[in-house]
Amino acid sequence: LAKTTQPISMDSYEGQEVNITCSHNNIATNDYITWYQQFPSQGPRFIIQGYKTKVTNEVASLFIPADRKSSTLSLPRVSLSDTAVYYCLVAPGSNYQLIWGAGTKLIIKP
Amino acid sequence: EAQVTQNPRYLITVTGKKLTVTCSQNMNHEYMSWYRQDPGLGLRQIYYSMNVEVTDKGDVPEGYKVSRKEKRNFPLILESPSPNQTSLYFCASSAAGGPIHGYTFGSGTRLTVV
Numbered sequence: 001l002a003k004t005t006q007p008i009s010m011d012s013y014e015g016q017e018v019n020i021t022c023s024h025n026n027i028a029t030n031d032y033i034t035w036y037q038q039f040p041s042q043g044p045r046f047i048i049q050g051y052k053t054k055v056t057n058e059v060a061s062l063f064i065p066a067d068r069k070s071s072t073l074s075l076p077r078v079s080l081s082d083t084a085v086y087y088c089l090v091a092p093g094s095n096y097q098l099i100w101g102a103g104t105k106l107i108i109k110p
Numbered sequence: 111e112a113q114v115t116q117n118p119r120y121l122i123t124v125t126g127k128k129l130t131v132t133c134s135q136n137m138n139h140e141y142m143s144w145y146r147q148d149p150g151l152g153l154r155q156i157y158y159s160m161n162v163e164v165t166d167k168g169d170v171p172e173g174y175k176v177s178r179k180e181k182r183n184f185p186l187i188l189e190s191p192s193p194n195q196t197s198l199y200f201c202a203s204s205a206a207g208g209p210i211h212g213y214t215f216g217s218g219t220r221l222t223v224v
Contacts, residue, residue: 034212043114043200043215044153100145100153 004088009105018075020104022088025069033064033071036087038103044087048073083108112137116201116216123191123223131186131219133201140206142184143168143213144176146197153200159184191223 005023012018032051036044048055050062061074075082085103114135123129143158155168159178173195175187188195198220202213
């Protein structure tokens, strides 16, 4: 399983776009990149998943460069309610054993 | 509403008193898993089940048991709880294929063993 590296914490302000980058230098060919959001005392919530290039859904975008050694989660126009911990995970699509890192604690200020 | 339901949400118990934390999902998911979350240690997988009657150990299975007699339910059993099992527990499920479909997590069970 590929090891991931994320910033421990980030601050931003309401209305700004926030980009959280995850490094995964030893990503394997059949690995997918997945991001989760977790609020205190709640279970993680699946945000977005991708394999390469760009993926967009109603809440976020995921940018993956051609070498796939990193990925960037982009949250457009954040609000206070986006304050949470964000986890980047990399694993084969069929692998059920995910390794969760410490995540990135994102704090949004008024 | 599609969800994973855990019960109880909070539980305080004494060392050695057997307990069961229930987990049920209504999405017809094949895969279910239990995690514990501790400060500084993140989420660690306890057990997982790829389908009915199929279970396997995760990273920290010692002191826990699970069973998967029906697709929707995946209870976590602590036969003889100890204080080091005080933690926040999450149950999760996903469709066949695992992570590629994303996991749905329950709301958590905060267990305190005294």
